[in-house]
Amino acid sequence: MTEAKPPTISGVPDQKTKTCDQVGFYRRQIEGPNLHHRALLDTLVLTEKGACFQLLEPDTQTRLLLTVSPYKNGAVRILIDELQPIKERFRVPDVVTGERQCEQLRVERQDEDSVTLTWSSGCHLVRVWHFPFSLEILCGEEEVVTFNSKDKLWFETLQDPSRQTSCSSELEEDQAGSLWKETFGQFVDIKANGPTSIGADLSLHGFSHAYGLPEHADSLKLRDTREGEPYRLFNLDVFAYELYSRFGLYGSVPLLVAHKPDRTLGVFWLNASETFVKIHYTTDHQDGQTPPVKMRRIQPQTDVHWLSESGVIDCMVLLGPSPQQLFSQYAQMTGYQALPPLFSLGYHQCRWNYEDEADVRAVDAGFEHHNIPYDMIWLDIEHTDGKRYFTWDPVRFPDPAGLQHHLQQKNRKLVVISDPHIKVDPDWSLYCEARDGGHFVKDREGQIYEGSCWSGDSCYLDFSSPATRAWYARCFALDKYKGSTPSLFVWNDMNEPSVFSGPEQTMPKDAVHSGGWEHRELHNLYGFQQHMATVDGLISRSGGSERPFVLSRSFFAGSQRFGAIWTGDNVASWEYLNISIPMLLSLSVAGIMFCGADVGGFVQDPQPELLVRWYQAASLQPFFRGHSANVTKRREPWLFGEEVTAAIRTAIQQRYCLLHYWYTLFHQAHTSGLPPLRPLWVEFPKEASNFAVDNQYMIGGALLACPITEPGVQEVNVLFPGSGEDEIWYDVHSAKAYKGGRTLSLPVTLDTVPVFQRGGSVVCRSAGCGSCTAELQQLPLCLTVALNSCGVAEGELYLDDGHSFSYRDTKAFCLRRFNMLSGRLLCRRASEEGVFECDSVIQSVTVMGVKSKPAAVIVCVSDTTDVSAEFQYTEDCSIVTVTNLNLRVLMDWEIEIV
Missing domain, CATH: 2.60.40.1180 (Golgi alpha-mannosidase II)
Incomplete structure (x- = not known):
């Protein structure tokens, strides 16, 4: 959570965060010329890992190395690096799991203009064009994807810092920033390696619907970015985030999924630095003009332009062709959803903060008294001794183990928060241990980096270091974490990382991590790697026998392997309830399947009707937690009168009755990569009318959910997908049957939760x-x-x-x-x-x-x-x-x- 303050919900971004025009590498790529790279076809080398070509940029004579690797699971990897860098460039670790099995390529056709490569399985080909360089992926003779179709390939090579002294006039900082130094407000970012940005474009042929790229508070279908900001992937602590915005939030998954009736396609851009994504849809007619009747029909196309601050170009095209195959391909690449412990699929009760042990016991007793099931109760930062994580406030929580035993006797669990910032306190043994063990991020001068967060002056653990992750994991051992028991679980918050005193309220990009890597290279990995270390700690705590539960606010591709995430500091309003559905669908499509939004809104006080509708909606979503800020009124389910209590009780009880179905869906996710929460197009891939629907969804293949997200509703429009002749939908409460292929207006009351079971x-x-x-x-x-x-x-x-x-x-x-x-x-x-x-x-x-x-x-x-x-x-x-x-x-x- 972030310090509570009144939210601003408007079309103007908070000036604590940058717009794209304030980011130097973005301006250079957008305003710079197309570089017209050439593929030197005579440099082709076939290896066990694919085909290698050299690329030449004629003006600077810069040479790059292109590697094309088709995988047996139906993916093609496109990797571009410097041919001879002055030192190694950053490649994202820990995300791609295991070794991929590559297909053996062979040359099918070659002339002076192009080389066509093929492999044994499937019907796909890769064609590399000499000039201007482009790479086509074809299915038979049909072009599916073209890499560099718009000639946007951009690759700034590493430079010797001594060069900047010889051309200081060119590199002097100006209003817009510079190549070696950039400013934002009072913050100065020194770029040790100079400009190192990369970019590339892909054309997805025949597609006019694209999804993914979480996390943004936006619609399920990604919007055309020709007007307004591009989608930004840069993990930030954004309190009461702006709605229908493309600015980055807490986590990033650089996976775009495109769908049309006969194919689902994915583009995975493996890069952990700040990234922008521009999307341009081409439909039957452009610029709002209706073409003459006899004009040739323009094939739909989605053009995607990726721009990243650093690293290498590592782009994986997932070829589907079905939604199920695409999800499997992505899971094979980044890992399958962890199978959560069953108790974590139940209801969670949280507040910043339950005051003391007596308060926790009273809330626990309240659930029993009101006959409302729940499984986990949570403690925020105030449970610690002076914001020192892995400690307990000796007055408020004098017997934490006793509290956990009290809950465990009823088969309930306790969750505590553990943030990545460590209070600067020479009298605290954990701080000294981390300092002396070299486990903190350093500043650009080589000193331990200090910023401010909840603990005041703080240092930040360097989770990019395997040694630090192993040390942090050991901190959860029962003999080290005093007062903990096996029924204690963990919540990683503020791990974007959030730095109250930093640029955009995060860590400076020129901070230095293990191995000498700048923070700019791996910013979006920070929370992912803390999540990884925490999970390892809980598994080790049990001797490898028990499944962990860890919730993380920040995430990256592959975070599904570790546990759950939530959508962060939302607001108690109907608009935030409404946006939570497309946000969770976008996360699910991008592999982050154990996801949810704070029930009732984190900040501000919900009216009873809103609270009921939020409980009803969240009971039909994967992660189900009520949470609120310390400045809000208490909102345990029994505090709003018997009518509200009864409605909330019913929603939670119905969630529990359905838990075996949810658990079976998570088994499917764990073994096949298929998300429990699914947009309609996943189950009905040929029905174009469903492709942009994001106010209702499928739970698995059997249940259609249409949560009510507006006040005072007496009728709700429900789209029943499928053919009217073949598809039947049954109301789960009344068993009334409805034919598919139509939208009907159905009456509802405050007790109504529209859910329908699919015939078959x-x-x-x-x-x-x-x-x-x-x-x-x-x-x-x-x-x-x-x-x-x-x-x-x-x-x-x-x-x-x-x-x-x-x-x-x-x-x-x-x-x-x-x-x-x-x-x-x-x-x-x-x-x-x-x-x-x-x-x-x-x-x-x-x-x-x-x-x-x-x-x-x-x-x-x-x-x-x-x-x-x-x-x-x-x-x-x-x-x-x-x-x-x-x-x-x-x-x-x-x-x-x-």
């Missing part, structure tokens, strides 16, 4: 909700079978112990599949792997879409005698409900509706 799906719920996830695991299960127009449905259920790594280490899990066809529902193994003993039973089955009353319902368990089952038929909504089943999930069985 099976969803597993709990028969009750319990007081936390531990109780939930002991409850029987219910299946809801929603028949499609052919009378068919299918679904899965994933089970394990919910907290350990046994599912991975000893295959202690089970994955069951439910299939309904021709009136018979079968329960079978969905995977040959996995052995997990549990007593979970299916208590009841509800089948929606049964046109007439059955004569009987017959149950067969393995080889036992068939048994008639009790059932009810509700004619007005065509439902069969089979009760008192007590069928073990782990056994094969079938139910036949006769």
Whole structure:
């Protein structure tokens, strides 16, 4: 969180942050000439890792090295570096996981103008053109992507700092900044290596919809940037951030996803320095003019221009072609979503700050008294001894272990904050240990960098150093972190990093990290690497047996491997509730799947209706936490009257009833890369009318959610995707059926949460909700079978112990599949792997879409005698409900509706 102050929500950016025109490297690239590089085709060398060419910029005679590597998973990597740099340029570590398997390239055609390369798998080709240099990726004869189609390739080579003395007049600082020194307000950025920016453009042929590039408070579909600012990827602490803005927020994922009816494509720009992205859509007509009737139709195209301050050009094109294949390709590149412990999918209660141990116990008791389930309660910075992390305030929290044991007896957990800034205090052993161990970032003069944050004068841990990360991880050991227990979990905040006294409230770019790398090179990695170290610490704390839970505010590509993130310091307003949906969808598309927004808004006080609607919306999103600033009124769910309490209770209870479905979706994310939260186009890729929809979404493949995000609503418009002849949607509360391919206005009340189950799906719920996830695991299960127009449905259920790594280490899990066809529902193994003993039973089955009353319902368990089952038929909504089943999930069985 950031110090609370009244938010400004306007079209004018806060002058604490830069506009693109105030950034030197951006101006140079936009205002500079096209450099007309040539590909020297006679320098082609084929290796096990791809094809290498030299590129020549004729005016300066600068030579670059281009490497093209096709991967077996359907991706093509384009890497450009200096041919002979005076020293190594920064390449992003820790993000790309494992070694990729490269395809063996061969030359298919070559002449003086171009070289065409092919490989064994798939139908793709790469064609490299001599002049002007461009690189095409083709599918058969169809051009899919062109790299450098607009001739925007830009590469500023490293220079010897002594050069600046010989041309001081050119390099003197002016109003707009300079090559070796740049100013912003009172801050001066000295560039040790001079200008080192890079840039390139790609044309995505046939595409007119692009997504991703989080984090921005903007629509799901990325906007054309010809007017206004480009999208900025630069992690910043932005309190009460501006809405519908392209300015950078807390995290950055340089992944753009484009979609059209027959292909989904991704462009992953692996660069951790400040980055701008310009997007230009070309449609059937341009500049608002309608073309003459006989004019040739212009193919849609999306042009993407990436501009980064430093590093190398490392661009991966993910070729799909389906959304599912694209998500898998990206997960194989940067890692799969971590399988969260089940308790972390429950409800979290947080405030800056619960005052003391008595306050925490009282809030915990309040949830019990009001019959509202929850799993984790959180403590902000005031729980520490003078803002020293890994400590406890001796007056407010004299017995932290006792508090944790009190919560753990009820199977609940405590979460505490741990920020990256360390209070300058020579009498504090942890500060001295970090200082003496060389674990702090240094300034450009080689001294320990000091800035200010919550602790006052602070030093910042250098998480780019593996040694520092290992030291930090050890700080979470139970014998070192006094007062901690195995039921204590962690929240990484302020890790952009936030520096109250720094330029744009972050660390100066000329600060120096391990290995001599400037902060400018790796700024967007800082929070990612703290998140990594914290997760390692919690895993080590348990001897490698228990899954961690760590929430981080700052993130980068690959952060999905570590845990959860949230959208930061939002505001208690309907506009912020509304924008939270496209923000979370954008994160999900970019691989950051365990995401959520602070329920009720972090700052300001929500009206009761807004609070209810926010709980209802957030209960249908992956990370579910109520959180508020210390200047707001208390807002525990029972403080607004019984009507509000009842509505919030219902929303949270329904979340718990659905947790087995959420957990199964996270298993899918963990194994296939498919996000639990999905834009409509992921499930309905051919329906162009859905491509820009971002006020409703799919939860997995089975549930359509349409949260209400406006006040006083009595009717809501719901778009039911799919063909009207084939697609059926069932209201999860009334079971009323709706045909797809239409938008309907449906009545709602304050208690209404519009959710619909897709025909053809099976969803597993709990028969009750319990007081936390531990109780939930002991409850029987219910299946809801929603028949499609052919009378068919299918679904899965994933089970394990919910907290350990046994599912991975000893295959202690089970994955069951439910299939309904021709009136018979079968329960079978969905995977040959996995052995997990549990007593979970299916208590009841509800089948929606049964046109007439059955004569009987017959149950067969393995080889036992068939048994008639009790059932009810509700004619007005065509439902069969089979009760008192007590069928073990782990056994094969079938139910036949006769």
